[in-house]
Amino acid sequence: MRSERGQRDTPRRRDLIEIATDLISEIGYEQTTVRMIADRMGIKSGSLYSHISSKEDVLYKIILDVADDFLERADRATEGVHDPEERLRALCRSHLEMIRDRRPAVRVYFDEWRKLGDANQAEVIRLRERYEDGFRLAIADGIETKAFDADPQLGARVLLSTLNWAPSWYVADGKLSPREVADQLLEVILRGLYTRG
Amino acid sequence: MRSERGQRDTPRRRDLIEIATDLISEIGYEQTTVRMIADRMGIKSGSLYSHISSKEDVLYKIILDVADDFLERADRATEGVHDPEERLRALCRSHLEMIRDRRPAVRVYFDEWRKLGDANQAEVIRLRERYEDGFRLAIADGIETKAFDADPQLGARVLLSTLNWAPSWYVADGKLSPREVADQLLEVILRGLYTRG
DNA sequence: CCTACCGATCGGTAGG
DNA sequence: CCTACCGATCGGTAGG
Numbered sequence: 412m413r414s415e416r417g418q419r420d421t422p423r424r425r426d427l428i429e430i431a432t433d434l435i436s437e438i439g440y441e442q443t444t445v446r447m448i449a450d451r452m453g454i455k456s457g458s459l460y461s462h463i464s465s466k467e468d469v470l471y472k473i474i475l476d477v478a479d480d481f482l483e484r485a486d487r488a489t490e491g492v493h494d495p496e497e498r499l500r501a502l503c504r505s506h507l508e509m510i511r512d513r514r515p516a517v518r519v520y521f522d523e524w525r526k527l528g529d530a531n532q533a534e535v536i537r538l539r540e541r542y543e544d545g546f547r548l549a550i551a552d553g554i555e556t557k558a559f560d561a562d563p564q565l566g567a568r569v570l571l572s573t574l575n576w577a578p579s580w581y582v583a584d585g586k587l588s589p590r591e592v593a594d595q596l597l598e599v600i601l602r603g604l605y606t607r608g
Numbered sequence: 609m610r611s612e613r614g615q616r617d618t619p620r621r622r623d624l625i626e627i628a629t630d631l632i633s634e635i636g637y638e639q640t641t642v643r644m645i646a647d648r649m650g651i652k653s654g655s656l657y658s659h660i661s662s663k664e665d666v667l668y669k670i671i672l673d674v675a676d677d678f679l680e681r682a683d684r685a686t687e688g689v690h691d692p693e694e695r696l697r698a699l700c701r702s703h704l705e706m707i708r709d710r711r712p713a714v715r716v717y718f719d720e721w722r723k724l725g726d727a728n729q730a731e732v733i734r735l736r737e738r739y740e741d742g743f744r745l746a747i748a749d750g751i752e753t754k755a756f757d758a759d760p761q762l763g764a765r766v767l768l769s770t771l772n773w774a775p776s777w778y779v780a781d782g783k784l785s786p787r788e789v790a791d792q793l794l795e796v797i798l799r800g801l802y803t804r805g
Numbered sequence: 806c807c808t809a810c811c812g813a814t815c816g817g818t819a820g821g
Numbered sequence: 822c823c824t825a826c827c828g829a830t831c832g833g834t835a836g837g
Contacts, residue, residue, distance in 0.1 A: 444814080444815070444816080445815085445816060445817080446814090446815085446816095456816085456817085457817075457818075457819095459817095460816095460817065460818080465816080465817080466816065466817090
Protein backbone atom coordinates (compact mmCIF):
# COMPACT_ATOMS: atom_id res chain seq x y z
CA MET A 412 0.00 0.00 0.00
CA ARG A 413 3.01 2.28 0.16
CA SER A 414 2.50 3.33 -3.46
CA GLU A 415 -0.60 5.26 -2.45
CA ARG A 416 1.59 7.94 -0.99
CA GLY A 417 2.64 8.85 -4.50
CA GLN A 418 -0.92 9.61 -5.47
CA ARG A 419 -1.82 11.99 -2.67
CA ASP A 420 -2.04 15.67 -3.37
CA THR A 421 0.86 17.20 -1.45
CA PRO A 422 2.50 20.61 -1.93
CA ARG A 423 5.61 18.92 -3.26
CA ARG A 424 3.55 16.98 -5.76
CA ARG A 425 1.92 20.19 -6.90
CA ASP A 426 5.37 21.70 -7.45
CA LEU A 427 6.23 18.70 -9.55
CA ILE A 428 3.11 19.00 -11.68
CA GLU A 429 3.68 22.70 -12.25
CA ILE A 430 7.30 22.19 -13.25
CA ALA A 431 6.34 19.34 -15.54
CA THR A 432 3.59 21.45 -17.10
CA ASP A 433 6.05 24.19 -18.01
CA LEU A 434 8.57 21.76 -19.43
CA ILE A 435 6.06 19.74 -21.44
CA SER A 436 4.42 22.85 -22.85
CA GLU A 437 7.81 24.13 -23.97
CA ILE A 438 9.50 21.06 -25.41
CA GLY A 439 6.82 18.35 -25.55
CA TYR A 440 6.02 15.28 -23.47
CA GLU A 441 8.50 12.87 -25.04
CA GLN A 442 11.42 15.28 -24.89
CA THR A 443 10.70 16.06 -21.26
CA THR A 444 12.63 13.53 -19.18
CA VAL A 445 12.07 12.64 -15.57
CA ARG A 446 15.62 13.83 -14.96
CA MET A 447 14.78 17.35 -16.20
CA ILE A 448 11.82 17.52 -13.86
CA ALA A 449 13.93 16.28 -10.96
CA ASP A 450 16.70 18.79 -11.76
CA ARG A 451 14.28 21.70 -11.56
CA MET A 452 13.00 20.38 -8.25
CA GLY A 453 16.55 20.08 -6.95
CA ILE A 454 16.28 16.33 -6.31
CA LYS A 455 17.45 13.12 -7.99
CA SER A 456 15.29 11.49 -10.62
CA GLY A 457 14.67 8.36 -8.57
CA SER A 458 13.18 10.48 -5.82
CA LEU A 459 10.37 11.61 -8.12
CA TYR A 460 8.70 8.27 -7.68
CA SER A 461 7.76 8.95 -4.10
CA HIS A 462 5.43 11.61 -5.54
CA ILE A 463 4.26 9.96 -8.73
CA SER A 464 3.80 6.43 -9.97
CA SER A 465 4.81 6.97 -13.56
CA LYS A 466 5.60 9.64 -16.13
CA GLU A 467 2.26 9.16 -17.83
CA ASP A 468 0.52 9.72 -14.50
CA VAL A 469 1.93 13.24 -14.51
CA LEU A 470 0.63 13.92 -18.01
CA TYR A 471 -2.76 12.50 -17.14
CA LYS A 472 -3.02 14.63 -14.03
CA ILE A 473 -2.19 17.79 -16.00
CA ILE A 474 -4.65 17.10 -18.78
CA LEU A 475 -7.49 15.87 -16.61
CA ASP A 476 -7.16 18.95 -14.46
CA VAL A 477 -7.46 21.23 -17.49
CA ALA A 478 -10.50 19.34 -18.77
CA ASP A 479 -12.15 19.68 -15.36
CA ASP A 480 -11.29 23.35 -15.10
CA PHE A 481 -12.75 24.10 -18.53
CA LEU A 482 -16.00 22.43 -17.44
CA GLU A 483 -16.16 24.07 -14.02
CA ARG A 484 -15.56 27.53 -15.42
CA ALA A 485 -18.19 26.97 -18.10
CA ASP A 486 -20.72 25.89 -15.49
CA ARG A 487 -20.00 28.90 -13.33
CA ALA A 488 -20.08 31.31 -16.28
CA THR A 489 -23.47 30.16 -17.54
CA GLU A 490 -25.15 29.79 -14.16
CA GLY A 491 -28.56 31.41 -14.41
CA VAL A 492 -27.96 32.67 -17.95
CA HIS A 493 -30.80 31.48 -20.16
CA ASP A 494 -30.65 33.52 -23.33
CA PRO A 495 -28.78 31.37 -25.88
CA GLU A 496 -26.72 34.24 -27.24
CA GLU A 497 -25.72 35.32 -23.76
CA ARG A 498 -24.82 31.74 -22.90
CA LEU A 499 -22.56 31.54 -25.92
CA ARG A 500 -20.96 34.82 -25.01
CA ALA A 501 -20.31 33.62 -21.48
CA LEU A 502 -18.87 30.33 -22.73
CA CYS A 503 -16.50 32.05 -25.16
CA ARG A 504 -15.32 34.50 -22.54
CA SER A 505 -14.76 31.69 -20.09
CA HIS A 506 -12.78 29.74 -22.68
CA LEU A 507 -10.48 32.66 -23.45
CA GLU A 508 -10.04 33.43 -19.76
CA MET A 509 -8.90 29.86 -19.25
CA ILE A 510 -6.28 30.28 -21.97
CA ARG A 511 -5.15 33.54 -20.44
CA ASP A 512 -4.94 32.12 -16.93
CA ARG A 513 -3.44 28.72 -17.63
CA ARG A 514 -1.73 28.89 -20.99
CA PRO A 515 1.01 26.25 -20.46
CA ALA A 516 -1.43 23.68 -19.05
CA VAL A 517 -3.92 24.40 -21.82
CA ARG A 518 -1.24 23.85 -24.44
CA VAL A 519 -0.40 20.49 -22.90
CA TYR A 520 -4.10 19.63 -22.95
CA PHE A 521 -4.47 20.35 -26.65
CA ASP A 522 -1.09 19.15 -27.86
CA GLU A 523 -0.36 16.04 -25.80
CA TRP A 524 -3.61 14.21 -25.08
CA ARG A 525 -2.84 11.67 -27.80
CA LYS A 526 0.19 10.53 -25.84
CA LEU A 527 -2.03 9.12 -23.09
CA GLY A 528 -2.88 5.45 -22.93
CA ASP A 529 -6.19 4.32 -24.35
CA ALA A 530 -8.18 4.36 -21.11
CA ASN A 531 -6.95 7.78 -20.00
CA GLN A 532 -7.44 9.14 -23.49
CA ALA A 533 -11.03 7.93 -23.52
CA GLU A 534 -11.77 9.74 -20.27
CA VAL A 535 -10.31 12.99 -21.59
CA ILE A 536 -12.34 12.69 -24.78
CA ARG A 537 -15.47 12.12 -22.71
CA LEU A 538 -14.88 15.34 -20.77
CA ARG A 539 -14.07 17.31 -23.90
CA GLU A 540 -17.28 16.13 -25.54
CA ARG A 541 -19.27 17.20 -22.51
CA TYR A 542 -17.62 20.62 -22.64
CA GLU A 543 -18.24 21.10 -26.34
CA ASP A 544 -21.84 19.95 -25.95
CA GLY A 545 -22.42 23.07 -23.89
CA PHE A 546 -21.60 25.16 -26.94
CA ARG A 547 -23.59 22.94 -29.29
CA LEU A 548 -26.63 23.10 -27.04
CA ALA A 549 -26.53 26.88 -26.80
CA ILE A 550 -26.40 27.12 -30.58
CA ALA A 551 -29.19 24.60 -31.02
CA ASP A 552 -31.27 26.53 -28.46
CA GLY A 553 -30.62 29.71 -30.36
CA ILE A 554 -31.94 28.13 -33.50
CA GLU A 555 -35.01 26.79 -31.73
CA THR A 556 -35.90 30.23 -30.43
CA LYS A 557 -35.55 31.42 -34.05
CA ALA A 558 -32.74 33.82 -33.32
CA PHE A 559 -30.20 31.87 -35.34
CA ASP A 560 -30.65 30.20 -38.67
CA ALA A 561 -28.08 27.71 -39.81
CA ASP A 562 -26.96 24.14 -39.45
CA PRO A 563 -26.24 23.97 -35.72
CA GLN A 564 -23.44 21.48 -36.28
CA LEU A 565 -21.78 23.78 -38.76
CA GLY A 566 -22.03 26.81 -36.52
CA ALA A 567 -20.64 24.88 -33.58
CA ARG A 568 -17.84 23.60 -35.76
CA VAL A 569 -16.75 27.09 -36.75
CA LEU A 570 -16.97 28.43 -33.22
CA LEU A 571 -15.23 25.48 -31.56
CA SER A 572 -12.51 25.35 -34.20
CA THR A 573 -11.75 29.00 -33.62
CA LEU A 574 -11.64 28.49 -29.86
CA ASN A 575 -9.64 25.29 -30.01
CA TRP A 576 -7.15 27.03 -32.26
CA ALA A 577 -7.07 30.06 -30.00
CA PRO A 578 -3.90 29.09 -28.12
CA SER A 579 -2.15 29.80 -31.44
CA TRP A 580 -3.49 33.30 -31.91
CA TYR A 581 -4.80 34.65 -28.63
CA VAL A 582 -1.98 36.27 -26.71
CA ALA A 583 -3.10 37.95 -23.55
CA ASP A 584 -0.84 40.93 -24.03
CA GLY A 585 -3.10 43.30 -22.24
CA LYS A 586 -4.33 44.92 -25.44
CA LEU A 587 -7.52 42.91 -25.69
CA SER A 588 -9.30 41.26 -22.80
CA PRO A 589 -11.00 37.86 -23.13
CA ARG A 590 -14.29 39.73 -22.97
CA GLU A 591 -13.43 42.00 -25.90
CA VAL A 592 -12.06 39.18 -28.03
CA ALA A 593 -15.06 36.98 -27.31
CA ASP A 594 -17.43 39.78 -28.25
CA GLN A 595 -15.61 40.50 -31.52
CA LEU A 596 -15.50 36.84 -32.37
CA LEU A 597 -19.17 36.31 -31.70
CA GLU A 598 -20.12 39.42 -33.64
CA VAL A 599 -18.80 37.78 -36.79
CA ILE A 600 -19.95 34.26 -36.06
CA LEU A 601 -23.40 35.13 -34.72
CA ARG A 602 -24.05 37.48 -37.59
CA GLY A 603 -23.25 34.54 -39.82
CA LEU A 604 -25.72 32.38 -37.95
CA TYR A 605 -28.53 34.92 -37.74
CA THR A 606 -31.36 34.47 -40.10
CA ARG A 607 -31.69 37.12 -42.75
CA GLY A 608 -35.38 37.66 -42.00
CA MET B 609 30.62 13.47 -50.96
CA ARG B 610 29.11 10.05 -50.48
CA SER B 611 26.45 11.41 -48.13
CA GLU B 612 24.81 13.16 -51.07
CA ARG B 613 23.47 9.84 -52.26
CA GLY B 614 21.17 9.80 -49.25
CA GLN B 615 19.57 13.05 -50.31
CA ARG B 616 18.62 12.10 -53.84
CA ASP B 617 15.02 11.43 -54.67
CA THR B 618 14.92 7.73 -55.49
CA PRO B 619 11.89 5.38 -55.58
CA ARG B 620 13.20 3.63 -52.49
CA ARG B 621 13.52 6.91 -50.66
CA ARG B 622 9.95 7.76 -51.61
CA ASP B 623 8.84 4.42 -50.14
CA LEU B 624 10.65 5.33 -46.96
CA ILE B 625 9.02 8.74 -46.73
CA GLU B 626 5.57 7.27 -47.30
CA ILE B 627 6.06 4.57 -44.67
CA ALA B 628 7.42 7.13 -42.21
CA THR B 629 4.47 9.45 -42.91
CA ASP B 630 1.97 6.73 -42.02
CA LEU B 631 3.83 5.76 -38.87
CA ILE B 632 4.37 9.31 -37.64
CA SER B 633 0.76 10.28 -38.30
CA GLU B 634 -0.42 7.28 -36.30
CA ILE B 635 1.88 7.26 -33.29
CA GLY B 636 3.85 10.51 -33.45
CA TYR B 637 7.39 11.46 -34.41
CA GLU B 638 9.14 10.56 -31.17
CA GLN B 639 7.47 7.19 -30.85
CA THR B 640 8.32 6.31 -34.41
CA THR B 641 11.75 4.67 -34.36
CA VAL B 642 14.09 4.17 -37.29
CA ARG B 643 13.78 0.45 -36.60
CA MET B 644 10.02 0.52 -37.19
CA ILE B 645 10.51 2.27 -40.51
CA ALA B 646 13.19 -0.21 -41.50
CA ASP B 647 10.98 -3.16 -40.49
CA ARG B 648 8.17 -2.01 -42.74
CA MET B 649 10.65 -1.62 -45.59
CA GLY B 650 11.99 -5.11 -44.96
CA ILE B 651 15.54 -3.93 -44.30
CA LYS B 652 17.78 -3.36 -41.28
CA SER B 653 17.74 -0.03 -39.49
CA GLY B 654 21.35 0.76 -40.37
CA SER B 655 20.52 0.49 -44.04
CA LEU B 656 18.12 3.39 -43.80
CA TYR B 657 21.04 5.76 -43.73
CA SER B 658 21.92 5.12 -47.36
CA HIS B 659 18.61 6.86 -48.14
CA ILE B 660 18.47 9.52 -45.46
CA SER B 661 20.99 11.45 -43.40
CA SER B 662 19.02 11.65 -40.18
CA LYS B 663 15.62 11.02 -38.67
CA GLU B 664 14.82 14.71 -38.61
CA ASP B 665 15.59 14.90 -42.31
CA VAL B 666 12.66 12.57 -42.90
CA LEU B 667 10.33 14.73 -40.85
CA TYR B 668 11.51 17.87 -42.59
CA LYS B 669 11.00 16.33 -46.02
CA ILE B 670 7.43 15.30 -45.14
CA ILE B 671 6.45 18.66 -43.70
CA LEU B 672 8.15 20.80 -46.34
CA ASP B 673 6.43 18.80 -49.04
CA VAL B 674 3.02 19.41 -47.48
CA ALA B 675 3.70 23.12 -47.13
CA ASP B 676 4.73 23.29 -50.79
CA ASP B 677 1.72 21.30 -51.89
CA PHE B 678 -0.69 23.56 -50.00
CA LEU B 679 0.84 26.56 -51.77
CA GLU B 680 0.92 25.00 -55.24
CA ARG B 681 -2.70 23.89 -55.02
CA ALA B 682 -3.75 27.32 -53.81
CA ASP B 683 -1.95 28.98 -56.70
CA ARG B 684 -3.53 26.65 -59.22
CA ALA B 685 -7.01 27.00 -57.67
CA THR B 686 -6.99 30.80 -57.78
CA GLU B 687 -5.37 31.22 -61.16
CA GLY B 688 -7.35 33.81 -63.06
CA VAL B 689 -9.98 34.14 -60.33
CA HIS B 690 -10.28 37.77 -59.37
CA ASP B 691 -13.50 38.11 -57.40
CA PRO B 692 -12.51 38.03 -53.71
CA GLU B 693 -15.39 35.79 -52.69
CA GLU B 694 -14.64 33.36 -55.48
CA ARG B 695 -10.98 33.37 -54.54
CA LEU B 696 -11.86 32.50 -50.95
CA ARG B 697 -14.15 29.75 -52.14
CA ALA B 698 -11.39 28.30 -54.32
CA LEU B 699 -8.87 28.50 -51.48
CA CYS B 700 -11.17 26.72 -49.04
CA ARG B 701 -12.01 24.00 -51.51
CA SER B 702 -8.34 23.52 -52.30
CA HIS B 703 -7.53 23.28 -48.59
CA LEU B 704 -10.15 20.61 -47.95
CA GLU B 705 -9.11 18.69 -51.06
CA MET B 706 -5.58 18.62 -49.72
CA ILE B 707 -6.82 17.11 -46.45
CA ARG B 708 -8.88 14.57 -48.35
CA ASP B 709 -6.00 13.59 -50.63
CA ARG B 710 -3.12 13.58 -48.19
CA ARG B 711 -4.55 13.18 -44.71
CA PRO B 712 -1.62 11.41 -42.99
CA ALA B 713 0.95 13.86 -44.34
CA VAL B 714 -1.26 16.80 -43.44
CA ARG B 715 -1.59 15.53 -39.89
CA VAL B 716 2.19 15.30 -39.60
CA TYR B 717 2.43 18.85 -40.93
CA PHE B 718 0.08 20.25 -38.30
CA ASP B 719 1.05 18.06 -35.36
CA GLU B 720 4.81 17.66 -35.64
CA TRP B 721 6.31 20.84 -37.05
CA ARG B 722 7.45 21.92 -33.59
CA LYS B 723 9.75 18.92 -33.43
CA LEU B 724 11.93 20.35 -36.20
CA GLY B 725 15.13 22.19 -35.42
CA ASP B 726 15.04 25.97 -35.36
CA ALA B 727 16.20 26.57 -38.93
CA ASN B 728 13.84 24.04 -40.47
CA GLN B 729 11.01 25.26 -38.30
CA ALA B 730 11.58 28.82 -39.47
CA GLU B 731 11.35 27.77 -43.11
CA VAL B 732 8.09 25.94 -42.49
CA ILE B 733 6.63 28.94 -40.70
CA ARG B 734 7.66 31.16 -43.61
CA LEU B 735 5.77 28.95 -46.07
CA ARG B 736 2.72 28.71 -43.82
CA GLU B 737 2.60 32.49 -43.49
CA ARG B 738 2.76 32.85 -47.26
CA TYR B 739 -0.11 30.38 -47.58
CA GLU B 740 -2.27 32.08 -45.00
CA ASP B 741 -1.55 35.47 -46.54
CA GLY B 742 -3.46 34.29 -49.60
CA PHE B 743 -6.57 34.00 -47.44
CA ARG B 744 -5.92 37.27 -45.64
CA LEU B 745 -5.45 39.10 -48.91
CA ALA B 746 -8.67 37.76 -50.38
CA ILE B 747 -10.57 38.91 -47.30
CA ALA B 748 -8.88 42.32 -47.31
CA ASP B 749 -9.72 42.65 -51.01
CA GLY B 750 -13.31 41.77 -50.28
CA ILE B 751 -13.49 44.52 -47.72
CA GLU B 752 -11.90 47.01 -50.08
CA THR B 753 -14.47 46.26 -52.77
CA LYS B 754 -17.11 46.86 -50.08
CA ALA B 755 -18.53 43.38 -50.24
CA PHE B 756 -17.37 42.47 -46.73
CA ASP B 757 -17.43 44.53 -43.60
CA ALA B 758 -15.41 43.43 -40.65
CA ASP B 759 -11.95 43.44 -39.20
CA PRO B 760 -10.05 41.52 -41.90
CA GLN B 761 -7.73 40.01 -39.31
CA LEU B 762 -10.67 38.72 -37.33
CA GLY B 763 -12.38 37.21 -40.35
CA ALA B 764 -9.17 35.54 -41.47
CA ARG B 765 -8.66 34.24 -37.97
CA VAL B 766 -12.04 32.53 -37.90
CA LEU B 767 -11.66 31.08 -41.36
CA LEU B 768 -8.09 29.88 -40.91
CA SER B 769 -8.80 28.43 -37.48
CA THR B 770 -11.67 26.41 -38.88
CA LEU B 771 -9.51 25.18 -41.75
CA ASN B 772 -6.49 24.45 -39.60
CA TRP B 773 -8.70 22.50 -37.25
CA ALA B 774 -10.37 20.69 -40.13
CA PRO B 775 -8.24 17.52 -39.90
CA SER B 776 -10.12 16.93 -36.65
CA TRP B 777 -13.61 17.18 -38.11
CA TYR B 778 -13.49 16.80 -41.85
CA VAL B 779 -13.66 13.12 -42.74
CA ALA B 780 -13.91 12.49 -46.45
CA ASP B 781 -16.45 9.73 -46.07
CA GLY B 782 -18.07 10.38 -49.41
CA LYS B 783 -21.08 12.07 -47.87
CA LEU B 784 -19.85 15.60 -48.39
CA SER B 785 -17.31 16.68 -50.98
CA PRO B 786 -14.68 19.35 -50.28
CA ARG B 787 -16.69 21.62 -52.55
CA GLU B 788 -19.89 21.18 -50.55
CA VAL B 789 -18.18 21.59 -47.19
CA ALA B 790 -16.29 24.68 -48.36
CA ASP B 791 -19.51 26.22 -49.63
CA GLN B 792 -21.38 25.55 -46.40
CA LEU B 793 -18.51 26.90 -44.35
CA LEU B 794 -18.22 30.06 -46.36
CA GLU B 795 -21.96 30.61 -46.29
CA VAL B 796 -21.76 31.06 -42.53
CA ILE B 797 -18.48 32.91 -42.41
CA LEU B 798 -19.09 35.21 -45.36
CA ARG B 799 -22.55 36.09 -44.12
CA GLY B 800 -20.84 37.07 -40.90
CA LEU B 801 -18.42 39.28 -42.79
CA TYR B 802 -20.94 40.90 -45.09
CA THR B 803 -21.97 44.38 -44.25
CA ARG B 804 -25.56 44.80 -43.16
CA GLY B 805 -26.14 47.66 -45.57
C1' DC C 806 21.85 -3.54 -48.12
C1' DC C 807 24.03 -6.33 -43.92
C1' DT C 808 26.57 -7.38 -39.60
C1' DA C 809 28.01 -5.76 -35.63
C1' DC C 810 28.23 -2.47 -32.79
C1' DC C 811 28.74 2.44 -30.40
C1' DG C 812 27.79 5.72 -26.56
C1' DA C 813 24.03 7.88 -24.67
C1' DT C 814 20.00 8.01 -22.52
C1' DC C 815 15.58 6.47 -21.14
C1' DG C 816 11.82 5.35 -17.27
C1' DG C 817 11.87 3.05 -13.32
C1' DT C 818 13.38 0.12 -8.94
C1' DA C 819 15.73 -1.73 -4.59
C1' DG C 820 17.19 -0.78 -0.38
C1' DG C 821 18.30 2.17 2.52
C1' DC D 822 15.06 11.94 -0.47
C1' DC D 823 19.69 9.45 -1.98
C1' DT D 824 22.92 6.01 -4.02
C1' DA D 825 23.45 2.85 -7.21
C1' DC D 826 21.85 0.62 -10.62
C1' DC D 827 18.65 -2.13 -14.03
C1' DG D 828 17.32 -3.71 -18.77
C1' DA D 829 15.78 -1.72 -22.78
C1' DT D 830 16.12 1.04 -26.39
C1' DC D 831 17.49 4.95 -28.96
C1' DG D 832 19.72 7.26 -33.41
C1' DG D 833 23.52 6.56 -35.85
C1' DT D 834 28.28 4.60 -37.74
C1' DA D 835 32.19 1.58 -39.61
C1' DG D 836 33.44 -1.46 -42.79
C1' DG D 837 32.28 -4.38 -45.70
